[in-house]
Amino acid sequence: MNRIAVAQPRLAGNERKYVLDCLDTSWISSNGKYIAAFEESFAAFCGVKHAVAANNGTTALHLALVALDLKPGDEVIVPTVTYIATANAVKYCGATPVLVDVSADTMNIDPNQIERAITPRTRGIIPVHLYGHPAQMEAVMAIARKHKLWVLEDAAEAHGAEVNGQRVGGIGDCAIFSFFGNKIVTTGEGGMVTTNDDEIAARLRLYRGQGVDPKRRYWFPVIGYNYRMTNIQAAIGLAQMETIDAALSERQALARIYDKALAPLADALVLPTTQPGMQHVYWMYTVYLREGGEERRDAVMRALEEQGIETRPVFYPMHVLPPYLEDKTYPVADEWAQRGINLPTHQDLTQDDVNRIAVALRQAVGR
Numbered sequence: 001m002n003r004i005a006v007a008q009p010r011l012a013g014n015e016r017k018y019v020l021d022c023l024d025t026s027w028i029s030s031n032g033k034y035i036a037a038f039e040e041s042f043a044a045f046c047g048v049k050h051a052v053a054a055n056n057g058t059t060a061l062h063l064a065l066v067a068l069d070l071k072p073g074d075e076v077i078v079p080t081v082t083y084i085a086t087a088n089a090v091k092y093c094g095a096t097p098v099l100v101d102v103s104a105d106t107m108n109i110d111p112n113q114i115e116r117a118i119t120p121r122t123r124g125i126i127p128v129h130l131y132g133h134p135a136q137m138e139a140v141m142a143i144a145r146k147h148k149l150w151v152l153e154d155a156a157e158a159h160g161a162e163v164n165g166q167r168v169g170g171i172g173d174c175a176i177f178s179f180f181g182n183k184i185v186t187t188g189e190g191g192m193v194t195t196n197d198d199e200i201a202a203r204l205r206l207y208r209g210q211g212v213d214p215k216r217r218y219w220f221p222v223i224g225y226n227y228r229m230t231n232i233q234a235a236i237g238l239a240q241m242e243t244i245d246a247a248l249s250e251r252q253a254l255a256r257i258y259d260k261a262l263a264p265l266a267d268a269l270v271l272p273t274t275q276p277g278m279q280h281v282y283w284m285y286t287v288y289l290r291e292g293g294e295e296r297r298d299a300v301m302r303a304l305e306e307q308g309i310e311t312r313p314v315f316y317p318m319h320v321l322p323p324y325l326e327d328k329t330y331p332v333a334d335e336w337a338q339r340g341i342n343l344p345t346h347q348d349l350t351q352d353d354v355n356r357i358a359v360a361l362r363q364a365v366g367r
């Protein structure tokens with residue numbers, strides 16, 4: 001029985017050709033034609049003016065926060081259910097992530113909880129488009145405008161997701177994406193910051209390249225970082241962008257196959273839903289057990305593993321992790337995160353694979 005991976009990249013287009021071009025021409029470092037080409041292609045895909053490549057999604061987050069001028073003592077509102085990099089990047093700036101509970105339907109930041117978390121120190125909000133479903137951006141943007149806060153979209157997991165026909169990446173003041181090997185678009189390791197703001201874009205480029213003055217070599221007006229992407233990474237990324245439309249529609253098709261195969265288990269599992277006006281890109285098809293806690297969830301995952309099916313638990317909320325531990329309860333995150341399972345979600349899964357996963361899940365949940 002072959003093993004079903006939870007995620008795997010599809011590298012079947014021009015990836016090899018473009019990487020070999022980098023090797024053959026010796027443009028292997030962070031100069032070369034693929035970087036600008038990848039940035040331009042990604043900006044066009046998101047419908048934004050600027051895309052600035054970075055060496056991973058975490059540095060993209062840090063870079064975006066530096067460009068937004070986040071300072072020690074400032075506060076940033078972050079959903080408690082996210083990957084830890086979202087909160088860590090705020091800490092890298094000496095600022096404080098202020099956690100907010102999520103909505104049960106998508107596990108994205110609950111806009112109704114945001115205003116009560118705002119203080120005079122709050123500078124911005126980082127909504128996360130968790131597992132490929134956009135956060136409620138209309139509500140988030142309205143709150144941000146009212147309180148004069150910036151919005152940084154954490155779109156690490158949501159390439160191509162849409163809100164009322166607009167792709168994520170151009171809704172907030174800026175946005176970040178990850179291109180880790182398990183993401184919808186991959187460069188192995190890699191990241192991108194997108195923005196429509198010329199001034200932010202200039203700051204992103206300045207701080208990404210050690211802070212060097214673009215007009216004066218070895219002159220550094222600020223302390224910057226080396227967060228540059230290599231031409232080899234960008235070569236893979238450009239090839240990935242050539243097949244992104246197919247990738248997105250294959251993921252939609254897979255989600256419909258899952259919906260159908262798992263419908264008979266709806267009394268045991270909450271299946272993913274899409275909010276009106278939104279386009280979910282299913283980075284991860286995620287289900288939640290209706291009953292039980294972490295122990296039962298882990299037992300279900302072990303049962304699937306025994307059948308050769310890899311899964312992942314939904315992220316622990318930040319407020320239960322040692323660096324961000326709080327005494328407070330976040331009712332939705334506390335109840336639901338521990339019951340969540342990411343099922344295998346990638347383009348090479350077949351109807352037979354999904355049937356096998358559905359059978360294993362039915363046995364595991366005792367239906």
Ligand SMILES: Cc1ncc(COP(=O)(O)O)c(C=O)c1O
Nearest residue numbers: 056057058083085156178179180
């Ligand atoms: C929500 C979220 N933010 C940020 C990141 C960080 O991206 P990277 O792993 O490329 O550093 C990830 C990565 O998995 C993520 O899921």
